[in-house]
Amino acid sequence: MTTSDTPRAVPVGAHRVAQHVAPDALATEVAGLLDAGFRLGLVAAHDDGPTLRVVYLFLAGAPDRRVELVVTVPVEDPRVPTLAALSFPASRFERELHDLFGIVPEGHPLPRRLIRHAHWPAGWYPMRRDAGEPPPFTETEPYPFVPVEGAGVYEIPVGPVHAGVIEPGHFRFSVVGESILKLKARLWFTHRGVETLFVGLDARDAVHLAERISGDSAAAHGLAHSLAVEDALGWTLPDEAHRLRALVVELERLVNHVADIGALANDVGFSLALAHTQRLREELLRLSAATTGHRLLRGAIGPGRVTLRSLPDPAQLERIAADLTEIADLALANTVIRDRFTGTAVLTRAQARDLGCLGYVARASGVGTDARLEHPTTTLPVTVVGHPDGDVLSRFLVRRDEVVASTRLATALIRSAGECLSFDVSGGPHRDADDARAVDRAAEAARPRDLDGAGAAVPSAQVRSGVGIVEGWRGTVVHRVEVDDAGLLTRAKVVDPSWFNWPGLPIAMVDTIVPDFPVANKSFNLSYAGNDL
Secondary structure (H helix, E strand, C coil): CCCCCCCCCEEEECCEEEEECCHHHHHHHHHHHHHCCCEEEEEEEEECCCEEEEEEEEEECCCCEEEEEEEEEECCCCEEECCCCCCHHHHHHHHHHHHHHCCEEECCCCCCCCCCCCCCCCCCCCCCCCCCCCCCCCCCCCCCCCCCCCCCEEEEEECCCCCCCCCCCEEEEEEECCEEEEEEEECCCCCCCHHHHHCCCEHHHCHHHHCCCCHHHHHHHHHHHHHHHHHHHCCCCCHHHHHHHHHHHHHHHHHHHHHHHHHHHHCCCCHHHHHHHHHHHHHHHHHHHHHHCCCCCCCCEECCEEECCCCCCHHHHHHHHHHHHHHHHHHHHCHHHHHHHCCCCCCCHHHHHHHCCCHHHHHCCCCCCCHHHHCCCCCCCCCCCCCCCCCHHHHHHHHHHHHHHHHHHHHHHHHHCCCCCEEECCCCCCCCHHHHHHHHHHCCCCCCCCCCCCCCCCCCCCCEEEEEEEECCCCEEEEEEEECCCCEEEEEEEECHHHHHCCHHHHHHCCCEHHHHHHHHHHHCCCHHHHCC
């Protein structure tokens, strides 16, 4: 990974080393890491004043390995060589860097804007320290949709405003008859400047913001943020605390998989399955509230701490899993449902691997990836469930089988738990579940800033960094934070698995008929909010 002309990697955190790399050596270093089995976990830019710093985090597992490549460029003309030929995820991170920091990825094959919408003024880079207040928003240029032309081709635009309670996203279908030739998903209508909202917060007490990044993944994001802060501050929790945290994340996995199985069946007309899974979902939400004090599992996990109010009844979880399996099997016994699921919206193994897909989307295409084994905080009896076909049926089956596997894991954690349900090594203030509900009611997720542009804090010489990795129910969640010597966050970079999985949906929709889009979309069930930070 190093040459005689470059500094050697130095330890900077748990299982993590960092190496400063010259821009012209970046591609060579990255190619070596990819060949060694690493994947790109995130790319984070930092405004350090006279220079901009770009951190490329690469991950590999079992054993847990984390490598950061750090490139520094001048603020007056920031440029980095594109890695698009080596990594598709890198190409998207580079477009994000360009939109938010003005860092130009030289040689990028598709350098158009990614998250900057038409009303964002050209040349305004909101994550720069000197960005100032947002300038007046004006319509500057149309979005460059790629037209598909030919005999019988027509377009169907959908969104960004949808019927019902759903987050905004625009889908543009190019269609012949009912068959989809091309689908373009345009996102980032809910960009909130979340990463900037972290800046200046007490690192010990910012988890409430992490829990609100994507509402159905509060536990996963809260834990990833907490692990990142602990890594930065050097805090160590006992194994019993990590096992309690793992239990909370498994409860989140169960409630969401149960809900998705019913929703998938409902999208092809089997509403009976939805009714029964909603019954089970409500039971799991009440169990979550009894366990942590919050139906969405907020307030139980924070930097240096975990607190549960009680342990779930293993027999109750096992009964719910058995009920869910019966509901799923009854749905698949319906020939109409099986026909609609089988061969629909196929994402091949090669496509999932090249896109860097994570979680059940990857595992349903035969790509076995799971941070519980690759980046563990404790030893867990994890069963990685996979199916090879990459269609809606495979994504349905992965969910069904993960409910069973997650229940086994949760019950094992419950039965091995000791009498102590609370651990705290932080020595600082924190919110419990009652406070979390108060924050919900007051809608005070952080400070009254809802856009980038407030500028990053100037890093001191004592800035420490940390990385947290968690296998959430959608896939691997990664947080990277930097903390100054006063204990305040100077930077937070967040990557939800939806960032990696969204590009898979348009590819899977090719040659799928338009009426199957709702069930195909639900089989991916990607987070808009987790992607649109």
